[in-house]
Amino acid sequence: MKKKQLLILIILNLFLAGCWDQHLLVNKTFVNGISFDLTEEGKIQATVRSLNIKGKGGGQIEIEDELIYAERPSPVGLSIDIDNMVAGEVDLHQAHIVLIGDELAKKGINQLLEPFYRGKESNITKKIAISKGKAETIISTEIEKSPIAFFILQTIEGAEKATYLPDENILTVWTKILTPGKDIILPYLEKIEPDRIGIAGVALMHGEKFSGETLSKEQSSLLLLLLDQLNVTSRMALVLDQEQEERSIAFFTRKMKRDMEITVDKSGKIICSVDIKMQIEVNSYPQDFKEDLNIKEIEKELSEELTKQANEIITTLLQANCDAFGIGMKISTKHPDLWKKLNWDEEYKNVQIEPKVNVKIIKTGNVY
């Protein structure tokens, strides 16, 4: 008899155990975007854009967004404040974007990302971006038009596919920040008046901190190619400046190959040569239509122009102290003795990076 009772108790316990984790969809309030800013008093302000969904009957849905603000001296506890202000449970799964103001990003982003990375209830593939000016201005754009966060998300995802922005999310950012000898670049958003949000380029990070230096959209595209991060395709438009006569060319990069080599010479100078071979498809090239396309020449011009631009980008990278190539990591594995002696934060500026771009036209398509 006792055994039977015990068995029933165990089975009942099993049944009860499950309900603990029940989170009914009805009770959830969806958050679709989060931003963090530094206030003038030096506190951290979190702005959450939550969804207010109403059924209007007949399958019609009315969605209105609500902004919720919370302020604390440190990010810890912000989520409790927000939870208290929202009806029902806060659901962060659909919060696809975390925006960080540039002032706050300069102080470091790790402490902001930590709850997302560790919390079991958050979406680890969220996108993260740094905003020009206050992040709150971006997340509060067009409050009646919902959901702006998804608009931002789509913009970022589209840019990733076109190789304007690196394909990063919270998970990858977190692991890369914690890896010594490698720095990341993050999307850099800006608000274009009156009510548009655009990609300003990429923000160069040094460790967990925003260096303050940014690259434009065109530059970031080339940088990503140099980093061997060609996504689906990469679209570029260039002005070929040759003997005063201005010609522009637009092309897709279809395939590419990168060779990166790091050598340390006897004096301890670190030289990194980055060679990329791009296979491109010319998209548009307004020219004298009577003449045939001189492919060899265009290839040469393009290679020179892109190499020139690559050099500019690398100067900015060195200024920002952003080791996007992961040179430090390579040295730490190939020359561990040297790595132990180096203070990489200081030494990185002295690295000589030699980019070389080689363009090959594989298709001219409709340009003949």
Place this chain on the structure above:
Amino acid sequence: MLLNKEGKLRKELIQLVSQVEGYNHMSFFKKKSIRSISNSPINESQLLTNDINKNIHSIRDYHCRTEDLMVRELIFNKNICTIFYLDSMVNKDSLHSSVIGPIVETKYGEIQHIVKTTQVKFTSRISDVGSDLLDGFCIILRENNATAISLSVVENTSRSIEEPDNERSIISSHDGFIEDIGTNIFLLRKRVKTPQLKVKYFSVGKLTNTKVSMVFIENLTDKKLIKEVERRIGSIEVDQLLSFGDIEDYIEDNPNSIFPQMLTTERPDRATSYLTEGKILLIVDGSPRIMIVPITFFAFYQSPDDYNSRWIIGTFFRLIRFLSFIVAITFPAIYIAVVSYHSEVLPIGILYSIRVSLENVPFPPLIEAFAMQITLELLKEASIRLPTPIAQTTGIVGGLVIGTAVVEASFVSNIMIVVIGLTAIASFVAPVNEMGTSARLLGFPVMIAASLFGFFGIVLVLMGIFMHLCKLQTFGTPYFAPLAPFKMEDIKDSIVRLSFWKLNSRPTDSKPIYKKQQWRTRGWKNN
């Protein structure tokens, strides 16, 4: 405790009685049970005598002086002879033309030579005479003769052969079994014209004496299987056997399993196809459905139409049907799990509309699903038995009025209506109705588990179901063959349906004696 005591008491009592009466206690019970049914004053083994009047009395007494037992006296060979028949069981026309007519006209000779019936039997036992009367024979008793002549003049009224309503097909044959056992065997013999086709009769039920026949192909069917089925049918000792459902319950291996372990069908083409796989058909007189043993799970998702359409189409529909089984079991459960545990798996667009439709629903999703599932069963049950014009009204009331009004009153979310509707349709896909209903019923435990543990619960219950399926055996053959135990060569005609020329070997789940079933199929290609 109580039961044990009772059992002990009974045992003691039996011992006591058997000592007194000198019976073994087992046979004591058997005797008693027989006595309780055939409560006639005539002893089972009593023989006819030479005294015709005594015989007439005995037979009348045997039939409890029933009033439809007719007696007619004739003079033959200058002696009185008496014809008995059960008024309701014989065909009067044939009685007249083939028995009474010839006797009256000929007057002299041997009765068995002048009557025109198909069957002539000599019996000397009163009980045999009695049962012959029940089978539609007429009995002739002669003066100074202790043997009776039984002549078959049975009345055969049965409906015509029609396509079964519950197993319609589009392109396969349109005949179906009926209530008459003879016609059913005729339908089988017409399709399998071989001397190997063997029919064995059993008579089950002490009151009903229902004829049960077992049909199989002698040289193909596993001998052990035949013996086992015979043993199980022979062991049935009941008063009444009314329909195929009774016998199914009596002889199946796992009566507590939710899965049907015998395929019942009204389609002769389906029955024959299993006959030629070395399976055994059981036909119960009075039911149009015949049983096929042993059977596998996958047989319930096969339709004769699969074989008559192109193999690609047949395979496609088979796969769709298996999908329907999974949908019928899990779909409401997945919905419940998603809205109560894992809403993060939903894409943004659907998330919004589900969220909105749930907004004002006061019940937890499990109650919602149960209510709708039960409503659906109610509607189905209500419309089955109603005559067609009223059934249509039920459809409208159920589908349109309840469907929309329930949502507008926000008792149930409209996504739930979609989910339940899809589940119902998926369960109706099963070509054999029983399996569809089983699948729908299996949905309930999965739903409960989903509401308790989310996806984890669904996985647990599904694991349980598949463990049960793999463990299940019917008549010593695995129910989930050819997946468990896995047999590659049997897949080609169970889960998929390949071209006929690839099906050179029979399915082996019922252990047929000969495995190979075709030799030259597309031989013209080599010449």
